[in-house]
Amino acid sequence: MTKSSSKLRFIQILPNISPKGEFILKDLPGSGKRIDVLCRCLAACFDWAPETWSKQDLEFVAVIENDIILVIDNPGDGVRGETWWANLISNALRGNPTEFITVEQKTLDALLEEYQGIPDSKIWVLEETGTPFKETIEVRKTSQNSFMLGDHRGFDSKTMKVIERFKINSLSIGKISHLSSHTIATVIATFECGSQ
Numbered sequence: 182m183t184k185s186s187s188k189l190r191f192i193q194i195l196p197n198i199s200p201k202g203e204f205i206l207k208d209l210p211g212s213g214k215r216i217d218v219l220c221r222c223l224a225a226c227f228d229w230a231p232e233t234w235s236k237q238d239l240e241f242v243a244v245i246e247n248d249i250i251l252v253i254d255n256p257g258d259g260v261r262g263e264t265w266w267a268n269l270i271s272n273a274l275r276g277n278p279t280e281f282i283t284v285e286q287k288t289l290d291a292l293l294e295e296y297q298g299i300p301d302s303k304i305w306v307l308e309e310t311g312t313p314f315k316e317t318i319e320v321r322k323t324s325q326n327s328f329m330l331g332d333h334r335g336f337d338s339k340t341m342k343v344i345e346r347f348k349i350n351s352l353s354i355g356k357i358s359h360l361s362s363h364t365i366a367t368v369i370a371t372f373e374c375g376s377q
Contacts, residue, residue: 189372190240190327191365193222194289194340197332200249202274204267216270218332219243220263221362223253228261230366233373244289247339249274252283289340293347296327304329304349307364311351314371328352328368330361
């Protein structure tokens with residue numbers, strides 16, 4: 182396995198998900214206000230997308246209702262799925278997080294300030310109208326790259342104002358709209374190709 186030289190972080194903005202973790206595992210899209218989108222992205226990040234990139238160098242951050250931050254690190258090996266992830270998220274939001282999930286009371290503004298303060302760190306917004314991803318050489322020059330993405334509706338107006346305030350540049354993996362999970366898989370694959 183190829184050892185990567187930088188951290189990949191995905192920051193998903195989820196303004197509509199309930200912070201109480203009260204959703205039915207058999208009905209994630211209906212009862213969880215599309216918590217299934219987050220679960221699918223976690224599966225892409227840690228379960229099926231990485232081939233040569235070390236999972237130790239991946240991190241996923243979920244911003245829920247702009248008040249709660251879930252930081253998810255490598256859960257280790259094992260067979261998982263969306264329901265497995267949903268169960269862990271529900272437990273974490275109810276005050277019982279597992280060892281690889283951290284729950285913080287923090288706003289998106291505070292989170293971005295923290296990441297922008299890290300040396301050799303860069304934050305990007307993933308959207309169709311951004312600069313073509315593969316043409317942005319700077320992406321591979323930093324030791325930490327954080328990629329922001331929205332839920333199934335994209336970014337709400339409040340998030341867009343935060344993005345503008347922090348002057349975060351946007352990148353695109355293509356002009357066709359992709360599922361968030363496929364976008365994550367594409368970013369990871371691009372970094373894997375660049376690290377070989």
